[in-house]
Amino acid sequence: MAGFDSQIVLIALLVIPGLYFLYYKIISKKRKEAIKFSNLEFVKSAIGNKRKLRRDLWIFCLSLTTIGLMIIGFANPHIPLEQSKEGVNVVLVIDVSGSMQATDYEPDRLEAAKNSAKILVESLPPKDNAGIVIFGTGATTAAYLSPDKDKVLEKLTNIAPTNGETAIGDGLSLGIDMATSIQNKKKVVILLSDGVSNAGVISPSEAVSFAKSNNIQVYTIGLGSEGKTILGYDFFGRPQYAELDENTLKAIAEQTGGKYFKSVDIKTLNEIYQNISTDIKREKEETNIKDWFFVFALGFLFLQIYLRYGRGRIIQ
Numbered sequence: 001m002a003g004f005d006s007q008i009v010l011i012a013l014l015v016i017p018g019l020y021f022l023y024y025k026i027i028s029k030k031r032k033e034a035i036k037f038s039n040l041e042f043v044k045s046a047i048g049n050k051r052k053l054r055r056d057l058w059i060f061c062l063s064l065t066t067i068g069l070m071i072i073g074f075a076n077p078h079i080p081l082e083q084s085k086e087g088v089n090v091v092l093v094i095d096v097s098g099s100m101q102a103t104d105y106e107p108d109r110l111e112a113a114k115n116s117a118k119i120l121v122e123s124l125p126p127k128d129n130a131g132i133v134i135f136g137t138g139a140t141t142a143a144y145l146s147p148d149k150d151k152v153l154e155k156l157t158n159i160a161p162t163n164g165e166t167a168i169g170d171g172l173s174l175g176i177d178m179a180t181s182i183q184n185k186k187k188v189v190i191l192l193s194d195g196v197s198n199a200g201v202i203s204p205s206e207a208v209s210f211a212k213s214n215n216i217q218v219y220t221i222g223l224g225s226e227g228k229t230i231l232g233y234d235f236f237g238r239p240q241y242a243e244l245d246e247n248t249l250k251a252i253a254e255q256t257g258g259k260y261f262k263s264v265d266i267k268t269l270n271e272i273y274q275n276i277s278t279d280i281k282r283e284k285e286e287t288n289i290k291d292w293f294f295v296f297a298l299g300f301l302f303l304q305i306y307l308r309y310g311r312g313r314i315i316q
Contacts, residue, residue: 005076005288012071016064023060055307062304066297073293087127088186088280089145092117093175095193095223096159097136097166102194104225105266110161112266113192113223117156120190120273121149129185131178132156135171136164137199145178167200168193168248172207172218180214187216188280191252194223196245204248211256218256219276220249223263 004010094113105112121130130152131145143155172191179187189211197204211218224244246262253260259279263269 003078005078007075009071009075013068016068019064019067020060059304059307062300062307066300066304069293069297069300073290073297076288076290077293078288087125087129087147088188089129089131089179089182090120090124090280091131091133091145091175091179091187091189092120092156093133093135093171093189093191094142094159095136095166095168095171095195096134096162096164097195098161098163099166099195100223101161105223105269108161109194109223110159112269114156114159116266116269116273117192118153119270120277121153121156123274123277124149129182132159133171133175133178134159135167135174135200136162138164138167139170139174139200141174141178145181165199166193166195166197167202168197168245169202169204169207170200172204172252173202173210176207176211176214176216179216186281187214188219188258189216190219190221190276191249192221192223193249194244196243197248204252208252208255211252216256217258218252219258219279220253220260221263221269221272222246222249222260223269225264 094110094117096110100108100110100113102109117132124130126147129145129147130143130149132141132143132152132155133139134142142159143152146152168191171193172189175189175191176187179189208218222244246260250260252258259276261272261275263272
């Protein structure tokens, strides 16, 4: 639905029916006065033929239309458009903890996650910003929020694994902070993890509250396999398995208006990032259209000038 920045200006539109009423009264009075005289030539000059009257009425209506369009233009009209002119801030938050070195994804989980994330970054429109946060025992910035997708992809390629634990809360909080660093844009965070939050100073629930207070959608991706994945063996030779905390990731997504996705192999991981790219909703933006009204007003002005002074017309 269209809106106006200066609705009070629209009150001036009331002058249009007033002008039309005044024009009608003047023409009616002119006709009545002409009938009082017997001079036929005077009557013709006062009343005029029907064709001329119609042309004069058209010219007057065009003048009123021009005035109306200009008044509407001065009221700064705007309409909602599907595509947001400012774009979206998209922050990738990627787990680089020790478990991301598991080789159930080729060549390992982290490299597979980086390659899939590349699909999403490359699909973002030019006006979107992208940034990357990585987390293990703590969290850090890998690529600052920027519209330069090539630079972000270069930073993505250089991300290396660590032997740390999994600080999901810290990573999510830093991602939210990055998403809010550029204002007047919709903000989306995409969190990928393959483990259980067991480190950091900020809990996942605290990070969720931070996201909600900043109106940020968080999409979460749980990275795992169909079967159990062995990460190594403890001191006693017992196998250590990768653990995925799906409940926490689901809760983060649900409470922030995002979605949770489960990856079990490279194919599903690629599909997840492709789906997220198309799933990001572009907020409708109020776009000013006052120039349209001024252009139409100018067009009607030229038309009435042509009707009054164009070929075959005599300046009156």
